[in-house]
Amino acid sequence: MKIPLLYVCVSVAAGRALVPPVVVPSSDNTAHGKAKPDSPYVSTLTAASAKWHIPNWPTLSSSQSNYEVMYFPQNPATANNFDMANMLCLVNKLRKTKGLYPLVYHDSLMQSAQTHAQFEANYRVVAHADESGHVGERLTALGYRWSMVAENVGAGTDSEVDIVDAWTKSAGHLANMLHPDIRFMGVSVSSGFWAQDFASPLDRDTVVPREQVDACPSTNSLRIYS
Template sequence: RRVRRRTAAAAVVAACVAGGGIWYFGGGSDEDGTTARGPATPVTDLAAPGTQLDGTPAASPSPSPSASQSPSASPSASPSKSPSTAKSPAAPRSKTPSAPAHQPRPTHSAPATHTQPPVPQGDVAQVLALVNQERAKAGCGAVTGDSQLDTAARAHSDDMAARDFFDHTNPDGKDPGDRITAAGYRWSTYGENIARGQQTPASVMDSWMHSPGHRANILNCSFKNLGVGVHDGPGGPWWTQDFGTKL
């Protein structure tokens, strides 16, 4: 498998296929200061028979993104009733004084509104919740769903199903970094897990958590965002997790 070295960053690839094993390819330092060089000893895949999964993290600089803002709520004032006054008899008419010049009412601009990111639904929401449960057990902060990473992950799952391949690099030679960048996500680091055949979010998470390379992606405390894509169809489902951290 081709390994692309990215500038100013380490790249580690973990891959596993049902019935096969896991190999690590690296060229940089990990968090404990050790360095992986060349393929290590294969480790038996712990996924259930008949399922496939694969995972790869990498890191590299990219242009910095714009920061998102949180919406602010504007309090509304409660109306109060004006006291009623007794009417007095009408006074005799006299010369009407001139009315003061009309003063235009000041205009008030409406408070700015900020678009909330879409709330993940269905399988995507369940995978995100299960990932954050595992991260909490490991002392990592929660990852938040990201629509751009969702787009990249969903497109890869669809592509694997449509073109009948199972790999991080598609037949056109595009790797996860290429696909995540094309979706508009400006990343400083990313990781990807893929799987095939597990029927539920719980079962695919169980497979990933029993595979060291995929577990490492899920429990990588440096990741801040997650996108999930699932394609359901004959021979599937195909699952993709794209983790990332923005610049």
């Protein structure tokens, strides 16, 4: 089964979120606006039209009207936790191949990812739209000052290894994980719906010095910065 994915990158310079094309199931398995009886998918919707197809879909800000939403009511994955140390190591191994600065977890990004993964699980969607706003808005609400943010989302697997593998095979998701400016990450999964948030801080003094970063920590040595 193909894992449904979306990715987005937001920067201060861009001023708005751009949602690129998504990885979707083949047209043989989808019907416009509703799922076929043998398929857990519907075709990709917009946040504005989702209210006609997704039960109890909330009213979102007008800025999110054109965000893509993939309804996935029969997601077979059920995970609510994952190996955080391994997730960090997997991403940092990718970054090391390009000579990039290793990432660390940040509490605000963990909170943002947790909020969004729970939203996805509540409505059974893979999306960047959220009643709390897009990733940049969620981080701003948490008091985190950012210069650039990015987000990968997905569903359909309980394994951090498999979701990272799926993101790696998608150019947009891989570009987010390999963005040279990001320094912090947050990841969460709720009922098999994943959110992976990244940020570059506005205040560069908050960046953890490279020599102090443990790129592949053990579970016992894993740190979440604040």
